[in-house]
Amino acid sequence: DTGVSQNPRHKITKRGQNVTFRCDPISEHNRLYWYRQTLGQGPEFLTYFQNEAQLEKSRLLSDRFSAERPKGSFSTLEIQRTEQGDSAMYLCASRLSSNYGYTFGSGTRLTVV
Amino acid sequence: DQQVKQNSPSLSVQEGRISILNCDYTNSMFDYFLWYKKYPAEGPTFLISISSIKDKNEDGRFTVFLNKSAKHLSLHIVPSQPGDSAVYFCAASDEGGSEKLVFGKGTKLTVNP
Numbered sequence: 131d132t133g134v135s136q137n138p139r140h141k142i143t144k145r146g147q148n149v150t151f152r153c154d155p156i157s158e159h160n161r162l163y164w165y166r167q168t169l170g171q172g173p174e175f176l177t178y179f180q181n182e183a184q185l186e187k188s189r190l191l192s193d194r195f196s197a198e199r200p201k202g203s204f205s206t207l208e209i210q211r212t213e214q215g216d217s218a219m220y221l222c223a224s225r226l227s228s229n230y231g232y233t234f235g236s237g238t239r240l241t242v243v
Numbered sequence: 244d245q246q247v248k249q250n251s252p253s254l255s256v257q258e259g260r261i262s263i264l265n266c267d268y269t270n271s272m273f274d275y276f277l278w279y280k281k282y283p284a285e286g287p288t289f290l291i292s293i294s295s296i297k298d299k300n301e302d303g304r305f306t307v308f309l310n311k312s313a314k315h316l317s318l319h320i321v322p323s324q325p326g327d328s329a330v331y332f333c334a335a336s337d338e339g340g341s342e343k344l345v346f347g348k349g350t351k352l353t354v355n356p
Contacts, residue, residue, distance in 0.1 A: 134286070136286075161342070163342070163343075165344075170348065171348055172247075172332050172334070172346030172347050172348050172349055173287065173332070173344075173346050174346070175343035175344065175345070178342045178343065185342070186342050186343065188343070221286055221287070223286075231289055232277075232289060232344065233289070234279075234286030234287045234288070235286050236284070236285050236286045237285075237286050
């Protein structure tokens with residue numbers, strides 16, 4: 131058990147480009163979450179998966195954002211046509227249904243220039 | 244509309260003294276509360292939690308108090324240690340409703356040797 135792993139750790143991209151981030155949760159955790167954190171704010175919920183099913187999405191998740199968890203294991207978060215306002219830390223977390231112990235990854239810091 | 248508020252952006256205490264971090268919430272549906280600690284360039288780390296059926300939960304040097312009538316919770320750290328210096332986030336959840344955690348903006352704690 132190596133915790134929640136997120137790749138890449140840092141991403142710099144030009145405005146208008148597409149980016150994709152990956153999250154590998156703790157292997158036995160069936161619930162996976164994506165959060166976004168901007169400077170001076172706490173993490174904000176984006177979306178949640180139970181196994182491969184995406185069960186909840188925030189209004190923050192515009193149509194440029196898409197998340198998948200195809201086999202109920204790792205997840206990807208794609209942002210299309212990035213904007214400067216997308217610059218943030220993107221955090222992934224996972225947990226077991228029976229346990230409230232969310233475990234967060236170290237995040238992917240996105241900078242859109 | 245901030246549902247979870249941490250009104251003190253920063254707090255400085257001497258090593259060995261008590262640190263008290265405060266958090267207020269507005270949503271009466273919240274029934275589970277958590278504290279996370281975050282170091283720079285790392286994801287949040289779970290510290291301690293409390294259910295709304297309790298008014299106190301203790302784990303070693305960390306104690307969380309919940310005052311439901313005032314919609315207020317606090318985290319006490321005693322004795323404070325320099326390694327406790329980090330940003331502390333209060334988070335809340337409505338277990339019967341959404342899966343998401345709602346975070347405050349955080350309080351930066353500095354423990355001086």
